Amino acid sequence: MKLTGFYGQTVKRFLHLEHEPVSLITRSLRNAEIAVTETRDDAPVPRSSGEMGLQDAYVVSLKLNDYPNCEIWERGNTIKTDIRAGATYVYDMKKDPRFFINKPFHSLHFYLPRSSLDGIAEQSAAPRVAELPSQLGVGHDDPVIRHIGGALLQALRRPAETNQLFIDYMMLAFTTHAAQAYGGLRWGVKVSRGGLAPWQLKRAYEKLDADLGGTLSLQQLAAEFGLSVSYFSRAFRASTGLPPHQWLLRQRVKAAMQLMTLRDLPLSEIAIAVGFANQSHFTKVFSAQVGVSPAIWRRGSSGSGESEN
Structure with missing residues (x-):
């Protein structure tokens, strides 16, 4: 079965949305498509969600409204639970999660393929990230996800004002946090507090100044110096006091x-x-x-x- 990410037309079909929702996508880790999508329906037609197909990926969902007595099922197991605004839920797409849609919903969904978790572990010289916990109906109080989600919500609503460096940086922060908080990622080497070499910083400045429109990706910048996106991002901030975007x-x-x-x-x-x-x-x-x-x-x-x- 061809794998399709949980964004764009796939989300539209799964949630029976009238229009395809806006998604922001980065490919900074092993070219894996990590995406974030805002979904909302204030007057849904009562019915079960669509079929996603099995994927080696997770959906990390930040709920933006209460959804009482939500019916969720996966692999034949069904529960009813109260979904709370501000909570974060982790869904394992290998378990084909679904739910019954019968109330207004509003969520922010992060699509996180397994290959992106492998990529962040590789860049961190760390062991492979464990499976993320996805206990059915169990939410997490995660202020970091709320902070990242709040910043990305503004970008989703004004995509023309958002440059690729910002998307790459925020999604890298999300992936790193998810790998650490839920997958037990531990840095395999001491994280350098040093910045870029003077010649590297000069070249980075030149590349950025030549692309004020912001089409350059974090991956392209890092590749200029043969560095990983996570290392380049940390080193650039150490040198300048600011992230690239x-x-x-x-x-x-x-x-x-x-x-x-x-x-x-x-x-x-x-x-x-x-x-x-x-x-x-x-x-x-x-x-x-x-x-x-x-x-x-x-x-x-x-x-x-x-x-x-």
């Missing part, structure tokens, strides 16, 4: 400042020129980093009294 946003703002100082361009054109999705996205990021909007900063730097455009 945040450093990229800072560079976009700096480039925008230069354009606003040197050229009389509309802010909407400057936003696109430096890699932002639109002027609203530009204004939000610029204001968060600088403390004032681009229009106010431009007026202050030029004294021109220019109105926002």
Whole structure:
């Protein structure tokens, strides 16, 4: 049977959704597709969920609303349990989990193939990660998953404003946490606290500056130096104090400042020129980093009294 990840059309069919939900996908670990998908139906037609097919993968699900008296079954075992908002549930797709849909639901699903867990163990010089616990109906109070999920929810709702480095970084953090918290991952070697060599950092800066639009992946950056994505990510942050996606946003703002100082361009054109999705996205990021909007900063730097455009 061909394996299909739990995202996109597969999730739509499984949950009988009207439209295909948005998913964010990374391929930073052994090219395994790790995905996150928001699913919601406020008025579902009562019926059982669809068939997924057996997969060597897990779905880690962060519940965003209460779902009382939920009927769940796998391999002939059936239980009824109260699902609580904010709890995390781990489903083993080899057990073909299903449930009866008869109430509004809202969840964030992380699709985690076994190959990605093997990849993170390999990069950590650690033994193979154990099977993740997937006791039927048992939820976990996991503040790390809630934090990662909250950040990714904003990205799922504004995918045009999300760069691939951010997706890769957050999904790497999710996979590492899941492997440690649920699979017992233990680092096989001491984690280096050092950063990149000066020549590596210079080259990384050049690669990022040449791609302000954010199409470069974390895997491509790490491969430039023959490093794993997890090592490169830690080393870059140790050198700069920022993860790659945040450093990229800072560079976009700096480039925008230069354009606003040197050229009389509309802010909407400057936003696109430096890699932002639109002027609203530009204004939000610029204001968060600088403390004032681009229009106010431009007026202050030029004294021109220019109105926002």
